Amino acid sequence: MARYDGSVSELVKPVGTRAIARDAVRARISEVAVDLFDTHGFDEVTVEQIAAAVGVSTRSVHRYFPAKEDTVVADPAGLGERVRDAFAARPEDEPVWDGLLASYEALLAAPGRDEQRGKKAMRVLGSTPALRARNLEKHLLWARLLTPLVAARLGGRDAPLRAEAIVQSSLACFDIALTAWAESDDETGADLLRRTFAALRPAA
């Protein structure tokens, strides 16, 4: 099933030189924006300045990213779907909490992730209310993908309600772990994730 979500990047490699260029420009804008935000602060940097630094027009920046915040939060690779698929692949009889932890862990181990860049992005992301909010919005999107799967595995009374509580809590843990990881020097993301998840447990 070839999912085509408007973004150009395919599962593994973008096909065609055009798609490659597009993804490259996108990545470049994001990189420049994060750098500018990191040094001057999100509110002090205008889209015009980002555009100038990259060497494109303001209009083009808005073509790649519908909102200024998306230059930091954007999710071109469809990570949400990736987590959902990872969770769907977990064994049926595994406790959901463990399954969720494993699914997020798989995300951390993903290849294309540059450590330094990721940490800087997370730091910038935590520094401004607008960005934090946008990030949480993204997580709500993920939650909508995960909740049905979790509800199906739970069964019993109030399954949808309980599933939503568990999924959103797990996403909160994911976020907390990543934030802690961005601040710390020598901790690994996977370890922090495990320790954060250890704080809670779905009631039987």
Place this chain on the structure above:
Amino acid sequence: MARYDGSVSELVKPVGTRAIARDAVRARISEVAVDLFDTHGFDEVTVEQIAAAVGVSTRSVHRYFPAKEDTVVADPAGLGERVRDAFAARPEDEPVWDGLLASYEALLAAPGRDEQRGKKAMRVLGSTPALRARNLEKHLLWARLLTPLVAARLGGRDAPLRAEAIVQSSLACFDIALTAWAESDDETGADLLRRTFAALRPAA
């Protein structure tokens, strides 16, 4: 300790006719705005229209509410502080999860809360990404107030990390319960809150 946070409303009653008028205007703007958003959608309503409907200038609307979203999400009564104080008053040896649940319950039972208005506000709040985001932002503010208290009661390894996970998860449950309450007709908020909280439990 007379906390004076820039808002005029005091703990119980605003003193002085001026403060009364101010709070009344504020409430009126919020009411009108929520109604307009409910019927036409958040994005389709301009601040100018809200101002016209209330009978004030656009400038004044922005004086009462720094952002358009705040007409729905605003927290004039300092609910965050109220939750914090409620939790601080819980017995030391009570499990934190129960203490948090009780603190939110106290909020639901608060007097000035109009059922119908509250439900409509929650429904509008869930209907637009911008509003959801602002609401989550408010919860992060609450989290910052609660986390230190919870961390102090937890103790042990990774106390701050675990406290944050627990607090944010509890806030997620609070939000989920309120959302479910807004959609439902005959369920009580307190009952939904208890059932949502029952889905999770901090690991010993």
Place this chain on the structure above:
DNA sequence: CCATAAGTGGCAGAGACTGACAGATTGGGC
């Protein structure tokens, strides 16, 4: 009764974002 503080409206302007249009570039079929 008056000086001061508070509230309000109008105005100008910055910044984010959108739609429309025109020109440039590139891809694939021939």
Place this chain on the structure above:
DNA sequence: GCCCAATCTGTCAGTCTCTGCCACTTATGG
């Protein structure tokens, strides 16, 4: 190699949110 079409880009005009500033009115307290 060539051409048509799809794609990409920049420019322009315009809307909307939000802010600072100033003038004006009104209520409050001495």
